[in-house]
Amino acid sequence: MPKAQETVLEIDLKALQHNFEYLKSKFKSETKFLAVVKAFAYGSDAVEIANYLQNLDVDYFAVAYINEGITLRNAGITKPILVLHPQAVNFKKLIKHCLEPSLYNAKILNEFIEIASAEKQTNYPVHLKFNTGLNRLGFGENDVDFIASKLKETEAIKVKSIFSHLAASEDLDEKIFTKNQIKNFETIAGNFTKCIGYRPMFHICNTSGVLNYPEAHFDMVRSGIGLYGFGNSEKENKNFKPIGTLKTIISQIHEIKKGESVGYNRVFKSDAFLKTATLPIGHADGIGRQYGNGKGFVTINGQKAPILGNVCMDMIMVNITNIDCKEGDEVIVFGTNNTAENLAETAKTISYEIITAISQRVKRTYLK
Structure with a gap:
């Protein structure tokens, strides 16, 4: 490695590839891989990281905010991009750049349907976030009927995935809590699928979920910190390479x-x-x-x-x-x-x- 002559953050893309391949070895080949590249790809460089992962044939990307997704689109990223915490003021820009929103409450769902309809969209892909215990963002299990009724009233959107977020998947002392989250998610996803008449993708696992809960890999898994070289435990850190x-x-x-x-x-x-x-x-x-x-x-x-x-x-x-x-x-x-x-x-x-x-x-x- 070259010696520094100034302050510099050196990014090892081969280490990134190693982490990507290690994570992929933990789940079935048909399971999709969503790479989380929010926050400037965890402080590295979202464009460089996303381009490299796109060449490795990652299936999906996720960012926190719409402008992060626009930056990737402008840099030539063509894979689907999930926006985890979109704000309604930017929905028109989201649609213009073919980004896919996470919808997490009645207000944001209604606002997106209204704008997608005004923009003459049909079956625009959206993702529904359900809260199973993190208590941060997400619909509750009692919202299933309401969401299904809203979907029946419009052709502007179509549900691409249903997902949730594990609160303590790295902490094996919280295994009962995590397993209950997974069980609740399966119940919600099953009920929702019956209500809407088709099956979207299901996903709940973050990096530690991928490593510790193989039964919950479902259709897609998400990884952020693992890609950048950390396994959230002393044991797993040995299998990753900080990039x-x-x-x-x-x-x-x-x-x-x-x-x-x-x-x-x-x-x-x-x-x-x-x-x-x-x-x-x-x-x-x-x-x-x-x-x-x-x-x-x-x-x-x-x-x-x-x-x-x-x-x-x-x-x-x-x-x-x-x-x-x-x-x-x-x-x-x-x-x-x-x-x-x-x-x-x-x-x-x-x-x-x-x-x-x-x-x-x-x-x-x-x-x-």
Whole structure:
């Protein structure tokens, strides 16, 4: 791998392919694969990731918002794109770009039918989200008759899939809860199919669902974090390859005397002589202030260097007292050894948060 000369997020597309193929090995060949590329493909690059996965013949993509889907369409993505949390104000744009909405309550269903009808659509594909315990978005099981009646009144839309979202599929202590979610979903999906007279696709599994609940793979599975290299457990993490390595360099080295402070508000005061390195990355790049004051760390020449003082907007300072290094040397913020999950744990958060927070001002490079 090339040495960094600036702050850069290096994306390993072969690792992405490995994760994709590992996940596919867990379900039947006829089961469809939906790749979740919302939030700039979890902080990497949605266009680059989606294009690569499209060439690997992924079946579906999902984004959170309509504008994310439009970006993919404008970049040449032709596979179906499910919009998980669409807003009615953008429905005309959604239809124009052949995106497929998740409809999750009566208001959003009525609004989409109205706009699809006005746009003279016939059998426009929609996806119905049902709440089975996450209590975030979704129709309830008692809404089946209402939805069926609305569908009988219009030819503007047709249900492409019925889906739900597992709340704790990575936590095997919550196995009873998860199995109840799956059972409730099967009941809802079965009742709904009887009411409308045809069978849409069913899907409920996220990455951990794919790994832990093979009985619930149904017609399609969805994966986000798994594609990017994390299996949501120590055991499964060994089977995945993190695709992103965040690198930077040492801009300057300082010698700090006993009693001197480092950084804003003089939060860190040295009780002995030490050496620090200043790095060109900060909270505007996605390294939040919660990683400061010795919680977070970077790796320099194979050794951990704790972050000193408050994280600045564009810089962090790290302790290199016992590390043999010089200005210009490469620094690994996270990667394949000390992963984003390892760094996230120092601030009591999760890998999702740190990787999706990497600013788009950080240069992306790709290993193919």
